[in-house]
Amino acid sequence: MALRSDIKKVLVIGSGPIVIGQAAEFDYAGSQACRALRQEGLEVVLINSNPATIMTDKNMADKVYIEPLTLEVIKKIIKMERPDSLLSTLGGQTCLTLSMQLAKDGFLDEYGVKLLGADPETIHKAEDRQAFKDTMEKIGEPCIPSKVVETVADALSYADNDIGYPVIVRPAFTLGGTGGGIAYNRDELQDISTNGLRLSPITQILVEKCISGWKEIEFEVIRDAKGNVITVCSMENFDPVGVHTGDSIVVAPALTLADKEYQMLRSAALNIITELKVEGGCNVQFALEPESFRYAVIEVNPRVSRSSALASKATGYPIAKVAAKIAIGFSLDEIVNAVTGKTYACFEPTLDYVVLKFPKWPFDKFVYAKRTLGTQMMATGEIMAIGTSFEQAMMKSVRSIELGLDSMNLPKLKKLSDDEIRERLKNVDDERSFVVFEALKRGITVDYIHEVTMIDEWFLYKLLNLVEIERQMSASELTDELYLQAKHFGYTDEAITRISGGKAIKNPRKAVYKMVDTCAGEFMAETPYFYSTYDDENEAAEFKASHTDPNKKTIIVFGSGPIRIGQGIEFDYCSVHCVWALKEMGYDAVICNNNPETVSTDFDTGDRLYFDPLTKEDVESLLLTEKPYGVVVQFGGQTAIKLTKHLVALGANILGTSADSIDAAEDRERFDELLNSCGIPRPEGGTVMEVEEAVKIADQLGYPVLMRPSYVLGGQNMIIAHSEADIREYMEIITRTKLENPVLIDKYMMGTEVEVDAICDGVDCLIPGIMEHVERAGVHSGDSISVYPSLTLTEKSRQTILSYTKKLAMALKVRGLVNIQYVVCGGEVYVIEVNPRSSRTVPYISKVTGVSMVDVATKIMLGTSLKEQGYSDGLYKKADYIAVKVPVFSFGKLHDVDTELGPEMKSTGECLGIATDYADAVFKGLVGAGYEFTKVGDSVLITVRDTDKKEVVYVAEKFERMGYKIYATSGTASYLNKNFVAANTVKRISEGHPNVMDLLDSGRIDYVVSTSAKGRSPALDSVKIRRKTVERSICCMTSMDTANAVCDILLMGKSIDDIEMVDITKI
């Protein structure tokens, strides 16, 4: 077999905006796929609404459409482009679902489009509950027994007669399994099923055999059309069944299975993929009873998934690339193995190290969110660590995850009594691994902990090893031998010194590097992919010596670590572009990052990849091995920026903007001085380290005030404080983790927010574009709808902004990128923030203006001026298109998080609308973000705080004009009625039934406008209302500006059919 001759032009659909459960891994997969297809000479048409991705770069496909991922849009593009095939398995669930819908309604057949990668029959068998069960039964693979029932009697009868106790009850269509639970006996099942049936809107529950406590094992398998099958990797969850694998610590390969169990599951995985006839990658999840050979198939994903990205990075095997080649006709024995360059893809990687994945949860940001882990994934991102031991991988993980830890000791657990720790062990939450460690430290036995948590004893003993070495370090002499053992266990020198009580390290060791080569050293490999450990041989140094032109200068680019709210995929986009620019300029480009989901951690992105923590000591060893000419920190978000001071201390040459300038922008006093000297105003404010000081300054400034810690990204822990109580609550929360830098307090100014990304070479300052936010200041820039170019700024303000931007860039001696946020208030322009680094908006501005900002900045950092690159000073020519960036949230995945927008960023991703007309661009952006513009119900609900009442009248009027009935809570209703908008009063939650919650349940409400003076706490009515809209998938707007913009579009009655699709390669 080889390339199918009937394929010439392929449509690739991406996964859209980043949401919890579908993140950067699909940029990695999609980019690999696009490249693999073009390598074979195929024409590629790409659709993805997410502009912050590598895959939507002009050079990734022949045609690139950054358009909403809806059926209408894809149909329209298929009609225009007439591709002969569609690749369905590399764009996550979004792409798979869209592809199946297109196939089912006959559209693909009608237009002669072949579905590649997955057959509709295959997908049906894998995704339909009953079809899946039948298929598994047919090939003798056991599933977890379960039954859908609609009465308590049926539930009891099924449990009593068929499956026995315990059972899990899962109510249908309740968010995050609300109303479900585990019943250990008949009485409990009676209670839980009664409750579950009541809560389920369709009075239906699933009764399932409870297998919590079983081991969760995954296999990544690949099959080609010839029927060749291989497993790329096995993975084992640290947490037993019950915690979503995306929220579980995962190790690769599986570590507690004997060969007989391993081969049993491996064979089962291969049987399943063979029966499903998947052609490409597939993920199979198993539950394995720890005390027998019994197992059950939990789930099969017949596509490239998050786990495939992890497996791919864990082994070095390029799953997405291979899956794409299989989809277009190649077989595994024809695809060359990129690692050896000689052998073929039809082999199974074998590892000589341990890989550990640790999730990154957003709970540091959402302090009121329910942290209990379950079947709904909540992590926004993850890190991966590679070590020669489990302990080492674990310790690298805790450093990488950016919780301020360098060991498993979580400071806040110290305060708890032994009994409290025992109690905490029962909570399955994000801190459980740390609680387990603390419990072991208190002498609570492995057996006890195992009994409570069902975490395999093997893992517990490994954690006990860490407890034991910490005890030895503090109790006995720090011999060379003990020190080396601690290094093998992954402790940094700083941690060793602290834990040992300040004992001197006599012979400090630096890390050396080993290669990830898929074959455990059996063959000579060419993979420039390394991880650190403490042995004698340094493979990275040898590799560099033998593979690199000694005349080439080496530059290290530091990546951005795990994806979290506020620091997302856009920084990976920037890091990758920087590396590419460096390579193009003839430098030897090295990348260091720890995020397995990204393009930057593909081993062929840079000249060498170091998969390691982005922390002090790790970076030091890397510098010693690489001896770089320079290092780049400005593209890796705050993660890389945080390393700056340390890198300077180590003598590294920071390319671009200097460490001192970065400090000048972040240090409040220095920044104020700089602004003074430039004559640029900013909102008044001050800095504090503790609560009383904060209250004093706020009194001086007058409320409301904006509070935020310095040196953070994404407005982490940023609030608008309206009272002293707000300040006290805030300071209490923020001082829970050690405060290294002061908290900033500013006068809050309500005005238009404007954002600028500029590139400066020390002489000239190029401003590719000015963006204006739809929402006024107070809503975090990442959560605002952002419009390029700005449409409402006066010429005077515009000139002021251009002049301030240049002044600031020059004063800060920026060499490269700078992002500046302004607020225009009462005709005056104030600076809010200056970040001398790349920003969230760089990818989209690059794409729409055609200025490849990262490339230009990289060249400047290495001495090529803007003029030499053909650019001039000042504002770049306006693009022919208007681009509107709309934020996307993952509220449905998180419990108890208030959805009201504020200064703290809450969105997980974004999509872009591009059009020649403003309204069209907004419309596209909103559609892409999931806004639905079809009228389903007949009413809207409005409930706003006093300060918004005046403005909400206009919003209400617009809804009225569209024919909606207005419901409002009493205060809002009377205000509206006084202003001649007919509004019906609806009861508050406390006022009896039917109340506002019942109204939301009725299905009549299409939109909700809700704001409140005080938010966040899940106990508040306003928060409950907003959470209800999440549960009922009702569009809820929490800013008057968003609501106005959405209403204006609604009134225009737009449809995708009338709007031009834009191929951005033509821009």
Next chain:
Amino acid sequence: MLSKDKKAYIMLADGTIYSGFSFGAAGEKIGEIVFATGMTGYAETLTDPSYFGQIVTQTFPLIGNYGINEEDFESEKSVVSGYIVREYCDNPSNFRSKGDIDSFLKAQNVIGIYGIDTRALTKKIREHGVMNGVITTNEITNKDELLAKINAYTIKDAVKSVTISAPREYLTENKFSVVLYDYGYKYNIRRELEKRGCKVTVVPGLTPAEDVLAMKPDGIMLSNGPGDPAENVIPIENLKKLKKTDIPIFGICLGHQLMALASGAKTEKLKYGHRGANQPVKDIIGDRTFVTSQNHGYAVVNDSVPGGCGQVSHINANDGSCEGILYTDSNCFTVQFHPEACGGPHDTAYLFDEFVGRMEDK
């Protein structure tokens, strides 16, 4: 595990010394140092008779995680000359575990060493080829003397050392009776045959062909085993006779090599062999590639298979070496890899069905 143990050393034929810590038995032993890349199946590896005379290095760093249990044994005892790991597990966790690997090695009198950079050692063997070496829990004081002994070492009388002394009949189902030549057989070869309704009689590797024929077997199974295949002059002569009958013969590993030698082909020593659970093998006739379990240091030379006797049916997808022969001059087929797995993938277990099929056809 914290290094509380006594020091131990490995010295290679080129004089390189690695130091680590002792586990398992104490003492000193010379052997051929090889590496195995399987990530599971250490108990199977330790009890695989094909490792006779060899000091085995595990490339996977964590060994002993799931403990030791007799069900996983592939022969009655361990014949390895030493065992090299990065880290062994003293708190294993598995429902079948009856003990830890340290106690097992002690009981089997196998010298173990941990704390070794097994990747560096593996790369050394890869570059240099298989090397002799010593594993010892004594301080190395007499380096030159020891080196002379190391260099003089060769694996000799391998099959004779591991084969059973007298035939043994396993009384199970008896749809077919199969004679299994024990050149150092792995138990799972017998189990796979028994699973398919065969009554197996295991006979010593040197049993004369006439004695085997007198048993009137429906099929003859040639097992795996250790050492240089060409050393086995008597077994090769026996196979020459047996292949003249029309009794179905199925050979694995050493059995495959011996049959090739009996048919006029040649064998050669590979630089560092194939030992692992991830070796891709291409079935040339069926145009399929399978992931296989392997453990061999010698291979049949592809071009040496005489045209008249059959054809190379399988090749290694990595290096193209011979992985199987389909004979046309006799009712025989043989493979270099291990369809009986243990440890490793079961993907080629269908070959046992083919063998049984040949017996059915008769």
